[in-house]
Amino acid sequence: MTAYTTNLDLDLVLERTVDVAPELVWKAWTTPELVVRWFAPKPWSTSSCEIDLQPGGRFDTVMRSPEGDEFPNSGCILVVEEGSTLVFTSGLAPGFRPQIAGEGLPFTAVIRIESDGSGTKYTATAMHADVPTKKQHEEMGFSEGWGAALDQLVDVAKSL
Amino acid sequence: MTAYTTNLDLDLVLERTVDVAPELVWKAWTTPELVVRWFAPKPWSTSSCEIDLQPGGRFDTVMRSPEGDEFPNSGCILVVEEGSTLVFTSGLAPGFRPQIAGEGLPFTAVIRIESDGSGTKYTATAMHADVPTKKQHEEMGFSEGWGAALDQLVDVAKSL
Numbered sequence: 001m002t003a004y005t006t007n008l009d010l011d012l013v014l015e016r017t018v019d020v021a022p023e024l025v026w027k028a029w030t031t032p033e034l035v036v037r038w039f040a041p042k043p044w045s046t047s048s049c050e051i052d053l054q055p056g057g058r059f060d061t062v063m064r065s066p067e068g069d070e071f072p073n074s075g076c077i078l079v080v081e082e083g084s085t086l087v088f089t090s091g092l093a094p095g096f097r098p099q100i101a102g103e104g105l106p107f108t109a110v111i112r113i114e115s116d117g118s119g120t121k122y123t124a125t126a127m128h129a130d131v132p133t134k135k136q137h138e139e140m141g142f143s144e145g146w147g148a149a150l151d152q153l154v155d156v157a158k159s160l
Numbered sequence: 161m162t163a164y165t166t167n168l169d170l171d172l173v174l175e176r177t178v179d180v181a182p183e184l185v186w187k188a189w190t191t192p193e194l195v196v197r198w199f200a201p202k203p204w205s206t207s208s209c210e211i212d213l214q215p216g217g218r219f220d221t222v223m224r225s226p227e228g229d230e231f232p233n234s235g236c237i238l239v240v241e242e243g244s245t246l247v248f249t250s251g252l253a254p255g256f257r258p259q260i261a262g263e264g265l266p267f268t269a270v271i272r273i274e275s276d277g278s279g280t281k282y283t284a285t286a287m288h289a290d291v292p293t294k295k296q297h298e299e300m301g302f303s304e305g306w307g308a309a310l311d312q313l314v315d316v317a318k319s320l
Contacts, residue, residue, distance in 0.1 A: 003216030003237075004255040055215070055239060056163030077163075078238065078256055079215060091251060091258035095164040096238055098251035098266035098289040106258035129258040 004079075004087065004110065004127075010134050012126045014146045019119040024157035026083045026113055035061065038156045041148035053080055058094035073104065086111040091129075105137055122150065164239075164247070164270065164287075170294050172286045172302045176310065179279040184317035186243045186273055195221065198316045201308035213240055218254035233264065246271040251289075265297055282310065 006013060018025070028034045032049040039046040043066040050060040059075040076094050079087035089108040093099050099106070108127040113120055124146055128134040166173060178185070188194045192209040199206040203226040210220045219235040236254050239247035249268040253259050259266070268287040273280055284306055288294040 003212055003214050003218075004257075007257075010257070052163055054163050058163075087256060089252065089256060089258065092249065092268070093289070095287075096247060096249060096268045096270075097164075097167075097170070097287050098249065098268060098293070100289045108252070108256045108258060110256075127255075127257050129253070129260045133258070 004108075006110075006125050006127070010128050010131065012128075012134060012137055012142045014124045014143060014150065015122070016147075016150060017116050017119055017121050018150065018154050020154055020157040021118070022083060022113045022115050022120045024160055025120045025122060025153065026086075027160065028153050028157045029086055029111060029113075034156055034160075038149060038152035040064070041145050041152070051077075052094070053077065055080065056094070056096050059088040060094070075109075078108070084113055105133060105140070107133070107137060124150070164268075166270075166285050166287070170288050170291065172288075172294060172297055174284045174303060174306045174310065175282070176307075177276050177279055177281050178310065178314050180314055180317040181278070182243060182273045182275050182280045184320055185280045185282060185313065186246075187320065188313050188317045189246055189271060189273075194316055194320075198309055198312035200224070201305050201312070211237075212254070213237065215240065216254070216256050219248040220254070235269075238268070244273050265293060265300070267293070267297060284310070 030053055032051050035049040036046040039061055040063045045064045046061055047064045047070060048062045050058055052058050055078060057077045059077050061073050063071045075088040075090045076092040077088045079085055087110050090104060091099055091106040091108060110125040112123040126137060190213055192211050195209040196206040199221055200223045205224045206221055207224045207230060208222045210218055212218050215238060217237045219237050221233050223231045235248040235250045236252040236256060237248045239245055247270050250264055251259055251266040251268060270285040272283040286297060
């Protein structure tokens with residue numbers, strides 16, 4: 001029993017079974033050179049990624065718009081369960097430091113990877129502080145964006 | 161090498177060697193019935209404490225002023241290294257959920273307990289997002305408050 005659980009009033013969930021092995025999904029999520037290939041839904045791209053895969057470590061990405069504008073995102077890794085669970089948050093800066101308020105939309109991402117036949121049951125949850133933040137994330141296109149990124153992740157995983 | 165380190169520009173540190181065994185200091189910090197006996201510097205008191213000692217678990221206290229007003233504080237545990245390191249933050253709600261901005265002074269507490277002869281080297285660090293928050297915490301009486309609480313903790317530990 002973990003201390004973090006989904007609350008459907010506040011959280012957004014993408015759950016899907018994909019036809020690649022769990023090890024490859026984990027590798028695609030935790031290897032910076034692979035993350036840059038799938039993390040941003042096209043026509044956006046990911047111009048850089050830095051991951052220090054331990055609690056307190058950074059999960060940093062820079063997303064680039066089709067116009068070439070760059071948007072850095074910095075997150076703090078909270079849980080690393082090799083091959084099955086990755087949790088990180090934009091609610092803290094790397095090193096567990098409190099975040100300066102007002103920067104971006106704070107959420108905690110819980111990525112769960114489970115074996116399902118020869119494929120993977122993939123569950124990505126975005127946890128929010130309150131209903132308005134959840135709605136804002138939903139209206140920004142959470143389902144489409146995270147869904148399209150997952151399609152790209154599957155393509156990358158299949159190429160490995 | 162952990163991913164969280166002190167930055168003296170942003171952090172406040174209380175470091176002292178006390179003449180009680182490390183196991184008792186750990187016990188005093190992680191047992192709710194003991195925390196209520198020392199956590200708030202007198203004449204304040206701690207009217208309740210709830211701890212779920214695992215990453216993502218809650219570290220909640222209610223402090224009571226001499227006038228009887230109650231001030232609840234809710235934190236999220238980040239690191240539990242039995243007997244040596246406890247990290248929790250008010251920058252996230254329990255369960256790793258982002259915190260609603262504007263509630264209280266956000267800081268991450270790193271409590272390190274090391275053996276030092278027959279006593280304990282005790283290091284309590286409060287990490288902040290920026291210099292103004294550090295200064296605010298300093299002016300609220302961090303050193304005096306955390307120092308007085310440590311004196312009370314030592315008294316409790318000696319009584320065990």
